Amino acid sequence: MSNVLLLTGPPGSGKTTVARLVATDAPRPTVHVTTDEFYRAIRTGFIAPYLPGAQRQNEVVVDVIVATVSVYARGGYDVVVDGIIGPWFLAPFRAAARDWSMSYVVLRPDLATTLERARSRAAGELKDVAAITGLHGAFADLGELEPHAIDTSAFDPAATAAEVRKIVASGDYLLGA
Template sequence: MSHVVILSGPSGAGKSSVAEALAQRYDRTVHLETDLLFRAIRMGHIHPMQPESDRQNRMIARAAARAASAFAQDLFAVFIDGVIGPHLLPIYVDELKVAAVPVHFVLLLPSVEESIRRVTPRAADRRMIDAEHRELHRQFAGHGEFAGCIIDNTAMTAEETADVVMESCGRGDCLVYTPV
């Protein structure tokens, strides 16, 4: 049976590494990185952290969910990774309903220090990364109650985190949509 797992969290949370580790565990898988969709916008791109990016961020959510739906309908397990705020989750769920597959939402949330440590080698401007990560972490950690599950993977490898994601999804802890 196919399913969709949405992996969210700040940069450096391990979303892409965990999605790859999960994708290696199934026969038919797709790893959709929302970053690729953001990079596809050539003219008119707005940094997703800017307040005026809301329309663009919602469009990317729809595009990612529609692509995931197409793959899931063809019996692929789909792993979406991106900095996906809980406010965008309803867009994903609405677009994925047509696929009639279970949808899981997992927030990977290592400590802010670990997240910054992981992303620093990729960063051009350390000060901007520090400020952006602290703000993202504050938003995710302070969001309170939301659908899905939170995994603190501060001290875990990608493989260990993938194990916890599989166990949590298998128990239904991260389930945000079940087809009727």
């Protein structure tokens, strides 16, 4: 059975860097899916996913991501998905997770650390303070999924990746279908 890791959190939390480390050092054949690429594929009519009016676009993109993850998982690959996958977008993943296990890990450094990390992101990446603050707030209270959040404020990427590997191996962050 394939394993899928949904690695999420606000912009600047380290998702892509950590996902790359986790996928690269995996003990089984593993794919790293960066959700940003699916949004970047929209060449005409793109709406920044955090803006009003983006809901339908976001639903379509999530469906495409779920389909991609499903094909890799059915092919025997483990998959590390990095992106802003809040609880509001878990239903399609849960519906598809019949033949694979799925862990959900939220990287949640404090807001000051998140903003500092976002400032040092590459050109073209989201650096808008208001948008990042709003998305950070969206992950502030995960309800029943609160135990899936880890404070990575004091962790560098290698330490965060090690913590994520440990968490996933424990099985404590599994989501049911």
